[in-house]
Amino acid sequence: GCFVEGEWLRNAFRWKASVGPWEERPGHFGDVWMYWTDDGLGYFEFLQLAEDLGALxxxxFNNGTVHEALDGIEFARGDASSTWGAVRAAMGHPEPFDLKYVAIGNEDCGKKNYRGNYLKFYDAIKRTYPDIKIITNCDGSSLSLDHPTDLYDFHVYTSANNLFSMSHKFDHTTRQGPKAFVSEYAVTGKDAGTGSLLAALAEAAFLIGLEKNSDVVHMASYAPLFVNSNDRRWNPDAIVFNSFQVYGTPSYWVQRFFTESSGATLLNATLQKDSSNSLVASAITWKNSEDGQTYIRIKVVNFGNNSVNLQISVDGLDPNSVKLSGSTKTTLTSANLMDENSFKEPKKVAPNQTLLEDAQEMTALLRPHSFTSFDLLKESVSLRITEDDSSLVSSV
Incomplete structure (x- = not known):
């Protein structure tokens, strides 16, 4: 976000200078992160990357010039006969890109001219592209916004303990009005190292909270996603690469646990008040597109120093309704909280999957400082989880 604005307007990212033949792009100085970029990864390449990944x-964009933004949307979505659609077509993509979301500025709420500029952008975009969802920089999770928007941006970079405690951040947010886009979140500082297990566990707990509040949290994205190990400008990051190697940090593996949450059915799951405050849990049902099976997924973060004996029973199942070969337990943990992955040990901290011996009635040991996911083939109408004298009850 800060990259597109620059510390000074003269160093803002100009999307028009980042399209067309690569060798003709002038490049610019990114004065926020203090490096020169040739803009080889420009606006077109960003749109192409999203399409290649199957993502939206x-x-x-910089909230400086309305016409620049409108031209940029035309470049992405316009017909090949339009002024900027023709430029896109000449670059090899005659069909429009599927651009449905735009954010007006980045972290600018409260600045002198933001609200006035925002309203100009909002009105112009909605008038021309009424289907596009607009994201404001102002946080609407605690206070009502004084301007129209489809989504509001929420950023948080903090310690592991703070982020773990924020698993309930959106529990009491109003269910009316615009939805939240948690577009930047991560554990940073000494807790993060260059991508630690500790950071990943706190992020997992925070994500469980977002998942349980998915009626108000429309989208979420870890930040940053990529880093070149030869030129770090931020720490930590989810995926680390150089010219010939790549690995995912523990935070990357946490993201993998939640890939099925999109489109899943959330079960009404709550831990009793007398349960350990080091546990955060949720349950969903989801359909695996690879095997066509529907699962109950129970995710539990044990943020504490002690192991926890977890008793799980699934009610409403007859003896033949669970295929044990398809029910699994997956755990992310390591010997040390600050353990990290590296090019030398790319999977030092990575998920370990085992088969469940009995998916209807079982006792599982949650290791200290661990994230565990249970996938049970779903044929039931309710499930019950108990931890000592506490319980988690879910139903669909």
Missing amino acids: PIWV
Whole structure:
């Protein structure tokens, strides 16, 4: 986000200078992160990357010139006969890109001219592209916004303990009005190292909270996603690469646990008040597109120093309704909280999957400082989880 604005307007990212033949792009100095970029990864390449990944792009632009933003949307979505659509077509993509979300500025709420500029952008975009969802920089999770928007941006970079405690952040947010886009979150500082297990566990607990509040949290994205190990400008990051190697940090593996949450059915799951405050849990049902099976997924973060004996029973199942070969337990943990992955040990901290011997009635040991996911083939109408004298009850 800060990259597109620059510390000074003269160093803002100019999307028009980042399209067309690569060798003709002038490049610019990114004065926020203090490096020169040739803009080889420009606006077109960003849109193409999203398409190649099967993802929807979210374009964050400088809230300086309305016409520049409208031209940028035309470049992405316009017919090949339009002025900027023709430029896109000449670059090899005659069909429009699927641009449905834009963010007006980045972390600008409260600045002198933001609200006035925002309203100009909002009105112009909605008038021309009424289907596009607009994201404001102002946080609407605690206070009502004084301007129209489809989504509001929420950023948090903090310690592991703070982020773990924020698993309930959106529990009491109003269910009316615009939805939240948690577009930047991560554990940073000494707790993070260059991508630690400790950071990943706190992020997992926070994500469970977002998942349980998915009626108000529309989208979420870890930040940053990529880092070149030869030129770090931020720490930590989810995926580390150089010219010939790549690995995922523990935070990357946490993201993998939640890939099925999109489109899943959330079960009404709550831990009793007298349960350990080091546990955060949720339950969903989801359909695996690879095997066509429907699962109950129970995710539990044990943020504490002690092991926990977890008793799980699934009610409403007859003896033949669970295929044990398809029910699994997956755990992310390591010997040390600050353990990290590296090019030398790319999977030092990575998920370990085992088969469940009995998916209807079982006792599982949650290791200290661990994230565990249970996938049970779903044929039931309710499930019950108990931890000592506490319980988690879910139903669909």
